[in-house]
Amino acid sequence: MxxxxxxxxxxxxxxxxxxxxxxxxxxxxxxxxxxxxxxxxxxxxxxxxxxxxxxxxxxxxxxxxxxxxxxxxxxxxxxxxxxxxxxxxxxxxxxxxxxxxxxxxxxxxxxxxxxxxxxxxxxxxxxxxxxxxxxxxxxxxxxxxxxxxxxxxxxxxxxxxxxxxxxxxxxxxxxxxxxxVVPVPPRPVCGSDAERAASIARGKELYASKDAQCAQCHGPTGAGDGEDERIYDDWNKPKKGVTPEQTAKLARLYTLPLQRLRARDFRDGAFHGGSSPEDLYRRIHIGIKGTPMPAAGPQPGAKGVFTPEDIWDVVNYILSLSGEK
Ligand code: HEC
Ligand code: HEC
Known part of the structure; x- marks a missing residue:
């Protein structure tokens, strides 16, 4: 070295x-x-x-x-x-x-x-x-x-x-x-309140869809309270044993104790990778590397669960929740 x-x-x-x-x-x-x-x-x-x-x-x-x-x-x-x-x-x-x-x-x-x-x-x-x-x-x-x-x-x-x-x-x-680099297509313009509401409604439906599984981690209303609570990032996963005894034993091998990861509560309004619509588009398309947050957009050789148009609707839905707290 x-x-x-x-x-x-x-x-x-x-x-x-x-x-x-x-x-x-x-x-x-x-x-x-x-x-x-x-x-x-x-x-x-x-x-x-x-x-x-x-x-x-x-x-x-x-x-x-x-x-x-x-x-x-x-x-x-x-x-x-x-x-x-x-x-x-x-x-x-x-x-x-x-x-x-x-x-x-x-x-x-x-x-x-x-x-x-x-x-x-x-x-x-x-x-x-x-x-x-x-x-x-x-x-x-x-x-x-x-x-x-x-x-x-x-x-x-x-x-x-x-x-x-x-x-x-x-x-x-x-x-x-x-x-x-994942291209970000221009965000479709919502010309009226009705158009915006329709996009948000579509986004909400996509978010709740079985294929996408967003709600499983982020909860039915995006409050970060999904049923999938036991999630860990790639840095912490190796510290997690099957039993509490195993986990305690593994802890001795690492400098920092095991830390759980929480799915984002969208109502916080603080998005870690940036809060612009384009930032959120990227986050949903690409996912968050090293965490269970999956890539939902098209990848080389895989269609992805969302099309770029779908992703923009989901972005609009998430932004409509942001700042609710
Ligand atoms: C397996 C669990 C899981 C699933 C499924 C999941 N997420 Fe996440 N998501 C997470 C976790 C965990 C984080 C926070 C990661 C971190 O902070 O390191 C996150 C973060 C986010 C963020 C915040 C990005 C930021 O910059 O702060 C958004 C937006 C998001 N997810 C949207 C979605 C959408 C939309 C879906 C469905 C396509 C989805 N997630 C599916 C676990 C999940
Ligand atoms: C007060 C503590 C603190 C200081 C000082 C700090 N960081 Fe960080 N940094 C963090 C934390 C916490 C994270 C992890 C955030 C996460 O995982 O969401 C992080 C994450 C990062 C990342 C990962 C970004 C990514 O996309 O995953 C980089 C790169 C980074 N820091 C570089 C730096 C550099 C360079 C400096 C000094 C100029 C610095 N940090 C100073 C706390 C700090």
């Missing part, structure tokens, strides 16, 4: 990842000011208290948040413009830094200069790439009982199968946005 990625003070990268080491270096290391007025150590200054120095989401303040600060090591990000099976764009991570994640502990960093945001985005990708590589190695050793011979061949294998493979997942999205 150290040979590929260096240390938190002196990050390093093998050739061919496509990441910008200069930017990463600005975000890394201890907090300091440079002679030319630029700043160092941005991640430790602004993020590590929550996300942890290695990006494992277990910083000193982590237990006070629900959901926990994101563990970047899975390489999964919730709020993206890219389809369900793809990495985010840099601009997706940047948007999250600019507006934060309303309704969670993730604050907005809109006051930081653009070059610092670029450095932090690059550093998140670096930590994520490092984390996915670490998990790959752990899996080899623990799950498959495979001891790594510390030879040149093993290093080549890890480089090819983990580091560069993951880096490629990030690169392809950036290089072919037309293939990976």
């Amino acid at each position: 150290e040979e590929f990625f260096g240390t938190p003070d002196e990050p390093r990268l093998p050739d061919g990842t496509g990441l910008n080491l200069k930017l990463i270096e600005t975000a890394a290391g201890p907090v300091a000011g440079n002679a030319d007025g630029t700043e160092q150590g941005l991640f430790r200054q602004h993020c590590a208290a929550c996300h942890g120095i290695t990006g494992d989401g277990a910083g000193a303040m982590a237990t006070t948040f629900d959901p926990y600060p994101r563990d970047f090591r899975r390489g999964t990000f919730k709020y993206t413009t890219t389809r369900a099976d793809a990495k985010p764009l840099r601009s997706d991570l940047r948007r999250t830094l600019l507006r934060g994640i309303p309704g969670t502990g993730m604050p907005s960093f809109a006051e930081l200069p653009p070059e610092q945001l670029d450095a932090l985005v690059e550093y998140v990708i670096y930590l994520s790439l490092r984390g996915e590589t670490e998990q790959y190695l752990v899996q080899l050793v623990v799950d498959e009982g495979e001891y790594l011979p510390l030879g040149v061949d093993a290093k080549e294998m890890v480089l090819e199968d983990a580091v560069l493979w993951v880096a490629e997942q990030w690169a392809v999205v950036e290089q072919n946005p037309q293939e990976y």
